[in-house]
Amino acid sequence: MSEPTRSAPTPARLSSRSDRVFEVLILLLASIIVLVFLTSIYQLGKDSWPALQHFGLSFFTQRTWNPVAGTFGAASMIAGTLVTSLAALVISVPLAVASALFVAEYAPKWLANPVGYLIELLAAVPSVVYGLWALFVIAPILGRWQITFFNPEFPDRLALYTKCAGLWAENKTTLQCFFVPSSGAGRGLALAIIILTVMILPYTASVARDVIRLVPADQREAMYALGATKWEVISRAILPYARAGILGGVILALGRALGETLAVAMVIGDSQDVLRSIWGNASTMASVIANQFGDARETLHRSSVVTLGLTLFFLSVAVNYVARLIIARLTPRGIQ
Amino acid sequence: MGGLILLATLVVVAPLILIFLYLLREGIGAMNVAFFTKVPAPEGETGGGLLNAILGSVEMLLMASVIGVLVGVAGGIFLSEYPRHRLMPTIRMLSDVLAGIPAIVMGLVAYGLIVLKFGFSGFAGALALGFLMIPIVVRTSEEVLKLVPISIREAGLALGLPKWLVTLRIVLPAAAGGIITGIMLALARVAGEAAPLLFTAFGNPNVNLDPSKPMSALPLEIYRGATSAYDENQRLAKAGALLLITLIFVTSLLARRFSRRR
Numbered sequence: 001m002s003e004p005t006r007s008a009p010t011p012a013r014l015s016s017r018s019d020r021v022f023e024v025l026i027l028l029l030a031s032i033i034v035l036v037f038l039t040s041i042y043q044l045g046k047d048s049w050p051a052l053q054h055f056g057l058s059f060f061t062q063r064t065w066n067p068v069a070g071t072f073g074a075a076s077m078i079a080g081t082l083v084t085s086l087a088a089l090v091i092s093v094p095l096a097v098a099s100a101l102f103v104a105e106y107a108p109k110w111l112a113n114p115v116g117y118l119i120e121l122l123a124a125v126p127s128v129v130y131g132l133w134a135l136f137v138i139a140p141i142l143g144r145w146q147i148t149f150f151n152p153e154f155p156d157r158l159a160l161y162t163k164c165a166g167l168w169a170e171n172k173t174t175l176q177c178f179f180v181p182s183s184g185a186g187r188g189l190a191l192a193i194i195i196l197t198v199m200i201l202p203y204t205a206s207v208a209r210d211v212i213r214l215v216p217a218d219q220r221e222a223m224y225a226l227g228a229t230k231w232e233v234i235s236r237a238i239l240p241y242a243r244a245g246i247l248g249g250v251i252l253a254l255g256r257a258l259g260e261t262l263a264v265a266m267v268i269g270d271s272q273d274v275l276r277s278i279w280g281n282a283s284t285m286a287s288v289i290a291n292q293f294g295d296a297r298e299t300l301h302r303s304s305v306v307t308l309g310l311t312l313f314f315l316s317v318a319v320n321y322v323a324r325l326i327i328a329r330l331t332p333r334g335i336q
Numbered sequence: 337m338g339g340l341i342l343l344a345t346l347v348v349v350a351p352l353i354l355i356f357l358y359l360l361r362e363g364i365g366a367m368n369v370a371f372f373t374k375v376p377a378p379e380g381e382t383g384g385g386l387l388n389a390i391l392g393s394v395e396m397l398l399m400a401s402v403i404g405v406l407v408g409v410a411g412g413i414f415l416s417e418y419p420r421h422r423l424m425p426t427i428r429m430l431s432d433v434l435a436g437i438p439a440i441v442m443g444l445v446a447y448g449l450i451v452l453k454f455g456f457s458g459f460a461g462a463l464a465l466g467f468l469m470i471p472i473v474v475r476t477s478e479e480v481l482k483l484v485p486i487s488i489r490e491a492g493l494a495l496g497l498p499k500w501l502v503t504l505r506i507v508l509p510a511a512a513g514g515i516i517t518g519i520m521l522a523l524a525r526v527a528g529e530a531a532p533l534l535f536t537a538f539g540n541p542n543v544n545l546d547p548s549k550p551m552s553a554l555p556l557e558i559y560r561g562a563t564s565a566y567d568e569n570q571r572l573a574k575a576g577a578l579l580l581i582t583l584i585f586v587t588s589l590l591a592r593r594f595s596r597r598r
Contacts, residue, residue, distance in 0.1 A: 017500050018498050018499050018500055019499045021500075022499070022500030022503070023418065025410075026413050026414050026417075026418070027414060027418075027423065028426050029410030029413075029414075030410050030413075030414035030423075031406070031423070032410075032470075033407065033411055033427055033430050033431050033434065033471075034427060034430055035471060036434060036470065037430045037434060038435070039449065040441070040442070040445045043444075043445045043448035043449060044441070044444060044448070047444070047448050054423040065497045079411055082469065093348055094344065095344045095348050098340065098341045098344030098345060098348075099344055099345040099348040101341055102341050102344070102345040103345075106338055106342070115345060116587070118352055118353075119348060120590075120592075121585055121588060122348070122351065123583070124524055124528075124584050124588050125355065125557075125581060126527075126528025126529065126530070126555055126581070126584070127529075127531065128530045128555045128559045128562070128577075129355065129528065129560045129580065129581055130355070131562060132558060132573060132577055133351075133359075135562055135563075136358075136362075136562070136570075136574075137354070137358055181515075198351045201348050205348060217463075225496065230337075230338070231338075237514070252436075255436045258438070259436075259437070259438025259439070259440065259441065260438070261438065261439065261440040261531040262530050262531050266559070266562065275422070275499070286438060286531075288351065289440050289441075289444065290440060290534060293444070293534070293535050294534060294535050306444055309440070309444040311438060311440055312441055313438075313441050316436045316437055316441075317433050317436065317437070319436065320432065320433060320435070320436030324432055
């Protein structure tokens with residue numbers, strides 16, 4: 001017990017040297033994360049350079065994507081990506097928040113846990129399995145529903161279809177025609193939106209559940225003490241408090257939706273004439289990469305596909321960054 | 337309002353149950369001995385299984401784990417044990433950013449890194465999957481390492497142990513359960529990825545254990561089969577999906593059990 005600090009200088013110095021070695025080793029391994037990031041940018045940048053050089057910024061505004069003619073513009077895929085993702089987001093947010101409220105506020109404990117499990121398992125289902133299910137189960141249902149639209153008992157519907165088909169052929173549409181079924185295949189924009197909705201639900205739901213659970217109990221109790229109903233407590237005390245966290249979860253889900261590939265590639269129909277009908281075929285940036293990269297022989301085609309990947313890369317980085325920022329900045333202390 | 341909320345929850349959970357029941361009904365019949373011991377029959381013929389895909393998946397996941405676990409756990413240790421290091425914010429941010437990068441983009445990266453020079457290979461597929469594992473392992477291991485009480489570290493240091501020994505022999509074992517959970521979740525996550533394998537591992541109709549050659553994987557065969565016009569391929573795809581989804585569910589549930597007991 002005598003002179004505890006000065007008695008052992010040698011081991012201290014030894015350990016500081018070995019500590020240094022360990023620190024450098026850990027740092028080197030952790031730096032691989034930086035390396036992966038930089039390598040990704042370099043690789044994608046290098047491979048997309050020919051297309052960017054050839055088309056410049058018009059790559060992002062051009063609508064023609066024609067491998068045979070060697071013209072590549074990504075406007076319709078960018079539109080396809082944004083439309084499918086945002087539509088899926090709009091549908092999924094209320095459902096996700098409701099299920100989060102159910103798990104966190106309504107359900108008894110014996111039910112809340114298994115339901116929470118199930119929602120997390122939903123996030124674990126692989127994209128390709130969602131695609132398979134959508135293709136074999138949902139597409140035929142949508143297809144049958146579309147075919148009943150063309151029921152000969154309603155000649156005015158056929159007339160409407162004929163009118164819309166004429167518009168579509170000229171690359172035009174109207175609001176009414178946008179919702180008129182275009183085929184009986186079931187595949188297309190609508191199915192992609194449905195399957196994306198299901199796929200991003202668990203991300204928003206689990207973030208929302210976590211932030212709702214962390215709303216301080218006295219906040220609820222104070223409202224109840226004032227005689228508030230359950231719904232008043234939720235809408236006035238819980239949701240406003242958890243708002244920022246939920247928004248962060250929504251944006252994280254948006255990031256997922258933007259990059260979701262195979263399920264969408266399997267059901268969206270892979271066509272570049274976009275957005276004339278919600279039932280029509282379309283494509284997203286990710287679906288084009290999946291469907292075309294393997295067959296892209298010419299440098300310009302290949303490079304154009306990689307440029308889609310680069311765009312997706314920066315889009316996801318930006319979206320995720322914003323999501324983290326919102327979660328970090330706006331969430332009250334203690335809920336981060 | 338309560339009724340609406342219950343209804344919405346049912347809508348959220350329904351797809352999971354519907355998918356599982358559908359795959360069970362359609363796929364269980366194909367889960368025979370041949371499914372586990374044979375490779376897919378030539379197009380248009382019946383019989384055959386997914387041995388090539390099962391072995392390919394196992395092999396690529398093992399290789400991916402080397403990258404994912406080594407870099408991921410090291411990253412977690414760095415973020416939790418060296419919080420004042422000046423590179424900490426950068427590595428934390430980039431690991432978050434990597435988590436959001438679409439899997440197919442990682443496939444493009446692995447293509448440029450390996451396939452362009454050496455051709456399609458299991459290595460290229462494993463590299464893409466390993467990159468995808470890193471951020472998941474970093475995040476979970478950082479979180480559990482931070483849960484290890486400071487007092488335990490201080491006790492080790494007070495005994496005269498150097499910091500690296502405290503980290504390796506005391507902190508890491510204390511957090512091992514949580515770290516293993518994170519690794520299992522990361523594996524479950526990338527085991528289902530087909531997109532980055534499309535043009536890296538590429539797929540192989542035969543059993544191939546040589547990682548420098550094209551290799552098949554379960555999600556790849558599911559994709560091929562589901563988009564194929566042949567009934568037999570579709571049947572194999574459904575059985576493959578049932579196998580994959582069961583493995584993923586069991587892994588996820590085990591991981592959660594494992595982490596909750598701690």
